[in-house]
Amino acid sequence: MATESIKYLAPDTENKAKTQVFPRPGQHTTGLIDWLTTIDHKKIGLMYGMTALFFLIVGGLEALLIRSQLWDHNMDVLTNRQYNQMFTMHGTTMVFLVIMPLSAAFFNYLMPLQIGARDVAFPRMNALSLWCFIGGGLILNLSWFFTGGSPAIGWFGYAPLTDTRFAEVVGDMGPDFWIFSLQILGVASLLASFNFITTIINMRAPGMTMMRLPVFTWMTLIVSFLIILAFPAITIALVELMFDRTYGTNFYDFLEGGKPHLWQHLFWIFGHPEVYILILPAMGIVSEVIPVFSRKPLFGYGLIVFSGAIIGFMGFAVWSHHMFTTGMGVVATSAFAMLTMLIAIPTGVKIFNWIGTMWGGRIRFDTPMLFALGFITMFMIGGFTGIMHSSVPIDAQHQDSYFVVAHFHYVLIGGALFGLFCGFYFWLPKMTGRMLNEKLGKFVFTLMFLGFNLTFFPMHYLGMIGQPRRTHTYNEGHGFETWNQIATIGAFILGVGIVIGIYQFVSAFFNKKLKPAGSNPWDARTLEWALSSPVKEYNFARTPIIKAKDQAWENNYGPRENHAEKEPLDDHGVHMPDRSWWPLVTALGLFGLAIGMLFHRNIDPSGELVRDYTAPILAGSVAVIGMIMWALEGPGGYHLFPKENDE
Amino acid sequence: MSDASAHALEHHEPVTSTGIPNKKVLMWAFLGSDCMFFGTLISTHLIYRKISATVGGNFLDIRDVFDIELTSFSTFILLASSLFMALGVSAIHKGNLKSMRWMLFGTIIFGAIFLACQVYEFTHFIHAPGNELTLSTYRGEPHVFGSTFYVLTGTHGTHVAIGVFWLIGWLAYSFTGKMSVAHAIDIEICGLYWHFVDIVWIIIFPVIYLMEYAL
Ligand code: HEM
């Protein structure tokens, strides 16, 4: 219990005006300033989502260029360097600028609603996370315009590809942009995760015990822990690499005593938990969707939560399966092979839970359900190939072949992306207040499902017959052409499907002709469906008192004693925190710091290297000032007085 | 809609589900994450210490460059600073602003002494005649010891510096007349951070320094 002495009183608002450089936007702010200064978790979630959908198009175009280059043997749509840049940018974009932020978008929008909270624990920090994400995405893509163009080092950035001495282009800045962009994106992810952890642990409505949390919220919590424990490994690896490239240290410089192998370890200590960071949110989404469209409670709630936690935990103990062919020695290799096989068990458990949920249910095949079913089937294929290359001798065949490309696209597109699209089709009615066109949705699903399988299924075969990955072309006579052409056709079909899907998502916000959704169009179970669509800015007029799991369902169908109650209206009204400029200013400072560091080195006329820290110091000061002003302005706030049931 | 609204008259931190203030949960989560940051740096150092134990064909004896008396002294200073920090937290809980100021001041000074020692140590090592340890060389030969050592201890030093500036911020704030027992939680999380950074040094000191003397 909070003792009397540490009860926190926010600094009184009277003093607010004095500490302002530019005035704090008030309660009635609208338009651009509202979006720039908002601290509402729903708006932040939407901006996260829309930016990520934009990057999905960027990353998708890169993929289509790759597929065009592989259409036939010895094509030259792209030079070999451009090809390397393309798959580097594609991979980095899809992982860090698409799947992770799309997941973050759902975390932001839904998690507070699902636990009965009015916002996250630190709303301004949430805004900072958003702006850092956008800044990091910009930095990565700015690399196209400077010396050497984009990085050509793979999304894994293996040493010694990143060694300045082996740069194909003198003074290549691509890897530097990559390093700084990932650092800023790391800040974004870490801030968001600290925030989500605090929110879920501390801001649940009365009665919302941990074992009543919706599975999606559980996955948010687990993924947040994965992020805060896994990102440090890559952050430090990147710091070391930055020092190598900027100050000549020897961490990964094998000519001076460093070991490139260490990079691989640090990268994959982050990298394997990262793949679970990518998939668990999608698993959370389908765990919400399948019960609704099967009209049955989730089968084995506890088991799903528990296996999610086990996956998260074990995810830290299997990283070396990405390094089976590096010669780690028999003991290490066998241990990692065994652990990798083991981790498939909790993954399989979840699949059985979903099947068990559908078993005997009254299944409705609306678009969200189709995507959920697509998720299960295709994730299973990806899981099977994963178990295949947990076997070391088999992996020696798969490594660096298209077979691995097939594996991870089955888990990442068939799994993560289908899960996220499922989430859009399921929750957009809640976010926009409008139903999406079912026919168009089913058309998108069909295109994506067909296109996806046409693209990636043949890659299993191509890998088996020896097509190497990360190689810009192939010679005649290997029999690679036909399947590559099928894959390329599939990729364009998938692309068209995704673009129509994105169009459908975005237009849902503007198209007034769509049917109104009402508060609970799917007859769903969790707390957010008890609110109006779109949700009011204060979420809950009165804090709900939770009586059961699946509270919205219990309210409609459950016994009386399971109906949620509500806390009485507060005479003070609903306290809303004020908007703020400082998250944006701080993020701009960090952005400038990164850009400043990228350009602080110059060669003067005599050929000497000169370092000029003016720009980074100035930009860094902006960030520091932003943080100080942020601290001084305090959370602030105004009060709203909603009617009793206006929520 | 809710038209009537008024500016906040009374604010109070909502009761949290666990009873632990949000800021404290946040700090604990951050410290958990920070463990992994230092874990990665320390393991990098130890791995290289083992596999790159020679320089120019000779066994690398870093005792030639370390100044263990100085580092022991600065270790002692940092440990002592934690006492001030703890007393500062306890003072603000009791609402004793004056005592808190002195304690924060002591923490800041000791933190600054530690940092000064580190700056001295770094410059001293880089220029140690005949035993120059730079970011990329030892005695003029390429080596990783300097890389791992400086980046690890430098990261720790950065943590201390951030802590010092943070405390200076609160010390300055305490003179604005707005500080009360209500801010105890803020000082408390500063304290958590400070003690954590201290504990990390308690690991770094034996593992990176003392172990070199145990051979
Ligand atoms: C049943 C669970 C899984 C197992 C046993 C498994 C196993 C593996 C193994 C052994 C590799 C290394 C293959 C090689 O390079 O030779 C690999 C690669 C990969 N896996 Fe999985 N995996 C599983 C699930 C996932 C999931 C859920 C994701 C992401 C959502 C994922 C994403 C990836 C990626 C991106 C790579 C390639 C990384 C690269 O080399 O760039 N995997 N997987």
Ligand SMILES: [Cu+2]
């Ligand atoms: Cu893996």
